[in-house]
Amino acid sequence: QVQVVESGGRLVEAGDSLRxxxxxxxxxSTIYPMGWFRQAPGKEREFVAAISWxxxxxxxxxxxxxxxxxSRDYAKNTVYLQMNSLKPEDTAVYxxxxxxxxxxxxxxxxxxxxxDYWGQGTQVTVSS
Numbered sequence: 001q002v003q004v005v006e007s008g009g010r011l012v013e014a015g016d017s018l019r020x021x022x023x024x025x026x027x028x029s030t031i032y033p034m035g036w037f038r039q040a041p042g043k044e045r046e047f048v049a050a051i052s053w054x055x056x057x058x059x060x061x062x063x064x065x066x067x068x069x070x071s072r073d074y075a076k077n078t079v080y081l082q083m084n085s086l087k088p089e090d091t092a093v094y095x096x097x098x099x100x101x102x103x104x105x106x107x108x109x110x111x112x113x114x115x116d117y118w119g120q121g122t123q124v125t126v127s128s
Contacts, residue, residue, distance in 0.1 A: 002026040002117040006096045009122030012086055020081040020122060022096030032117075033099045034079045035109055036070060038092035039121075045095065049081060050109035053102060059109045064090075086126045093121040 008020040022034065035050035049070040050059045058070050069082040079096060097115035101108060108114050 002030075002032065002098050004096045004098055004117055004119040006094060006119045006122040009094060009124040011125045011127065014087055014126055014128050016086050016126070017082070017084045018086060018124065020083065020094055020096075020124070022079040022081075022119060024077045024079070024098060031074070033102065033109065034070075034072065035097050035099065035115060036079075036081045037095045037097060037112060038090075038124075039095065040092040043092075045112055047110040047112075048094070051079060052104070057104060059106045061110070083124075086124075088126050088128045091124060091126050093123050095119055095121045 003025045005023050006020060008018065012018055031053045033050065033053050036048040037045050038048050039045040047061050048064055049068055051070045051072055055072050060068060067085045072079045096119045098117040099115045101114055
């Protein structure tokens with residue numbers, strides 16, 4: 001079993017930057033592919049970014065490409081989401097998830113059903 005805990009969400013202004021963290025615990029001897037998703041009120045949970053187990057491959061939703069960067073620190077068992085040039089439409093609860101499937105298929109990374117372990121989420125609010 002793996003537990004993931006997100007942190008770093010808060011209220012910011014449009015144009016600001018913010019870094020979210022996702023700490024994994026439990027079976028940390030196994031390195032999992034990781035993803036970030038977000039869910040705004042009244043909307044479905046949507047893919048934001050993902051990173052392969054090796055860190056060599058990253059994947060992004062078109063809406064955040066060029067503004068967000070996903071990375072991981074193996075020593076800390078932590079995955080980060082650096083968010084720059086934030087917009088009001090980025091307002092959502094951000095979730096981190098771990099996947100037991102190892103793949104290079106970007107579609108697999110973008111689907112919530114392929115992730116096995118989820119955190120509770122952290123709220124990001126971007127004011128205009």
